[in-house]
Amino acid sequence: MRKGQITKEHIIRESAGLFNTKGYTGASLSEIIDRCGIRKGGIYNHFENKDEIAFAAFDYSFSQILVLLSKALGNASNSKEKLLAICEVYIDIIESDTLEGGCPILNTAIESDDGHPLLKERAQQAMTIFIEKLTMLIAEGIKNKEFKKDIDPEEVCSYIIAVVEGGVMLSKLFDDSKYIRHCASNVVQYIDNMMLIK
Known part of the structure; x- marks a missing residue:
């Protein structure tokens, strides 16, 4: 890898945590x-x-979430x-600070909803992938006869994301992981009571 590319990736990584x-x-x-x-000229x-730095930093942070x-x-x-593993990733992001600053999609969505349309668009694209x-x-769970066939995957997906991201937001706001743990527990109950074929 060339020195210029190494420097650029260093800037992106460091900026990602800052943003x-x-x-x-x-x-x-x-x-x-x-x-x-x-130096400024180096940037x-x-x-x-x-x-440009913010977009690259957001893309990097989102790629880190995808890796986790x-x-x-x-x-x-x-x-x-798999659904429970997703909850555990977000618990770990809060409790172990695996990703400096928490969830980049949530942070960017809240900050840029009215103030920065291009960053908002970036957050929308990332959330769409998620x-x-x-x-x-x-x-897949429905196809494998693990989940009930009459559940709406998109509706369930919206619920799980809203609960988990809400837990992340509350935990960051109060510096207390009990909120993400409460929300993860609610997701478990929802899966057991509303989704699983018994």
């Missing part, structure tokens, strides 16, 4: 420069402006276990 913690508005270019240990060798989810799903043997993967997982 995910402080937000687009809260993270200044001078903070990015300080955190990366690079502009790789990125035209702060927007992929590993967790790889260890699950059925659809219920929704598609989760919906397919639920549909």
Whole structure:
């Protein structure tokens, strides 16, 4: 890998944590420069402006979530276990700070809903990918006769995402992982009572 590419990836990684913690508005270019240990000109060798850095940083953070989810799903043997593994990833993000700042989709969606349409679009695209993967997982559970055939995968997907992301938001707000754990527990109850064929 060329030195320029190594530097660019370093900027993206360091900026990702900064943006995910402080937000687009809260993270200044001078903070990015300080955190990366690079001169201002070094930043502009790789990125035209702060927007470009923010987009690359968001994409990097989202790719990290996908890696964590992929590993967790790889260890699950059925659809219920896969859904629970997703909950565990988000518990781990809160309790172990696996991803600095928490969920980048949630953080970006909240910050950019009215203020930065291009970042909002990025968050929408990421959430669409997540929704598609989760919906397919639920549909697979129906096909394998694990989940009831009359459940609507899209509706279930919306519920699970809303509960889990709500738990993440409350846990970040109060610096207390009990909220994500409560919400994960509610997802378990929902799966057991509303989805599983008994």
